[in-house]
Each structure stands twice: as C-alpha cells, then as structure tokens.
Amino acid sequence: MGSQELIYSWLGRQAYEPLWQILSARADAVGRGVDDEVVICCEHEAVYTTGRRGVDNRLEAFLPAPVVQSDRGGEMTFHGPGQLMLYPVIDLRLWQLGVKQYVHLLEASCIALLSELGINAERRCGFPGVWTSEGKIAALGVRVRGGVAYHGMALNVDVDEKWFAAINPCGLQSKVVSLSSFIEPLALPELASRWFDHFNRLMSQ
Secondary structure: OOOOEEEEEEEEEEHHHHHHHHHHHHHHHHHOOOOOEEEEEEOOOOOOEEOOOOOOOEEOOOOOOEEEEEEOOOOOEEEOEEEEEEEEEEHHHOOOOOOHHHHHHHHHHHHHHHHHHHOOOOOEEEEEEEEEEEEEEEEEEEEOOOOEEEEEEEEEEEOOOOHHOOOOOOOOOOOOOOHHOOOOOOHHHHHHHHHHHHHHHHHHH
16 A cells, blocks of 8 residues: 555553644644654553543543543543553555545554454454454544544553443443453553554555
C-alpha cells in the first residue's frame, strides 16, 4: 500500500488529555505536510473516555476515575494501567487507504500480535475491536480529519476488572478480558514494539 517510513515512539505512562492534544496537533501538522507520520505507543493514567457523540455508558453514578469526552469515534471505554495504546497518526491519502480498510488493518495488526503470543483472536463484523473466545480484548476508536487518521487501539494486557465493571464498555453487553488471562504477558514496551512491527508490516504490504 505504501513505502513511507513510519516513526515509532514509546512514551511510557501518560495522562490522557495532554497525549490527545499531542495526537491532534500532530495530525494537523501531518495534514499540512509539515511533520512526519508517527506511531505512538503508551499506557495511560486511569480515565474513562467517551467519543464525539458523548455516549455515557456508566453503570454507577460515580466512576472511580475522571471522564473525558474526546473526539474519537465509539462510545465510553476505560484507559489506564495495564493497557497498551497504539496511536498511529497516518495520512490515509498517502497510503491510498479508505477508513474501513484502515480500521480492518488496525484490527489485523492486533490479531497478528496475539497470534504471535499463541492467542486466537478475531474481528467481529459490525463490532470494531478484537475478540477472543473469552471476550473482548482490544477496543478501537479513530478520528479522521483532513484525510489524516489519529487515535487508535487499546489492548488489555493486565487491567484490573474493577475499571470495566463500572461501565458498559463500548455499549456492548460483553465480557472484557486481558492478555494476562491467557499468558504471562511481556512488559508493555516489548509488546508495543512487537505490535508496531506488525502494524508497519501490514501498512507496507
């Protein structure tokens, strides 16, 4: 699809809102052709986020972490410790990718990572994200502005179930699972690097 060289950046644990602003600013710069595409990976401090429509799927009146309304697609979900974020800032026009193609590619990169780790996972038609036989293991929400995609995917590596128990994640009555339910997970920086490798390979095919 393309031959551009993607930059990779591991940022460790980050507060959600400042990182979101970094993504948004980078997307604008990429769209204007004054900065390079990048794939940022990180872990977040605990936060609940809603998408552009502001759908709030809380099951409790008071949530155990702050709520931020972001500009991504999708409904309410949790981001926080034990979860790995993959945030590509990609000019879809340069790669000649449609939005649906790109979403499927994101999901495929996560499925490839999980397969490498010995875990069977799949897409489910009409339900963005990645699923195992035990439940949903990765969530997806992107925004495309001026042809540039940002936001991305969240893979549950070792997330305390209490965070998801307070909401109906992404509006789905489905169990949310972590990588740690299947294997002893690798450290987040190592997982992030492997995920990027799969994403970069699929983008370059």
